[in-house]
Amino acid sequence: MKKIFSPNSTWTLLVFAVLAFLATVVPCRASSLTRVVLSTSDLGAIAKEVGGNDVSINVLCAGKEDPHHLDLKPSHLMAIKNADLLVSIGLGLETSWLPKLIKNSSNTKLSSEAFRHLEVGKFVHPLEVDPPATLSD
Numbered sequence: 862m863k864k865i866f867s868p869n870s871t872w873t874l875l876v877f878a879v880l881a882f883l884a885t886v887v888p889c890r891a892s893s894l895t896r897v898v899l900s901t902s903d904l905g906a907i908a909k910e911v912g913g914n915d916v917s918i919n920v921l922c923a924g925k926e927d928p929h930h931l932d933l934k935p936s937h938l939m940a941i942k943n944a945d946l947l948v949s950i951g952l953g954l955e956t957s958w959l960p961k962l963i964k965n966s967s968n969t970k971l972s973s974e975a976f977r978h979l980e981v982g983k984f985v986h987p988l989e990v991d992p993p994a995t996l997s998d
Contacts, residue, residue, distance in 0.1 A: 894915060894917040895917070896940075896946070921940065930957055942966040947963070948981065950980070
């Protein structure tokens with residue numbers, strides 16, 4: 862069985878999770894923009910709507926790229942190194958590249974509460990479904 866998500870409940874939960882998380886981060890940095898790094902462009906769109914002019918958005922995986930196997934660039938490393946907040950899908954989507962990126966970024970905030978990583982997938986419940994039948998000759 863494959864896991865899928867109910868579209869209505871998934872996006873609703875993701876939006877509320879990002880809203881709640883950004884609400885705790887944005888007020889902390891009144892003097893400058895909060896630097897938010899997001900794993901996918903969908904999350905980037907949500908974060909931009911929520912954070913507005915108080916956040917600087919950096920999306921690692923553009924819509925045309927495969928979020929399962931992203932080709933890492935030096936700009937990705939710099940984005941993570943300077944991030945105040947990292948938002949990812951989780952649920953195994955970024956496991957081939959995101960942990961390496963975080964480890965190699967040498968972000969000094971990783972060991973303190975100043976750096977935050979939100980995996981929005983923790984707030985959804987995947988549904989179990991049978992894979993679609995294949996046509997045979």
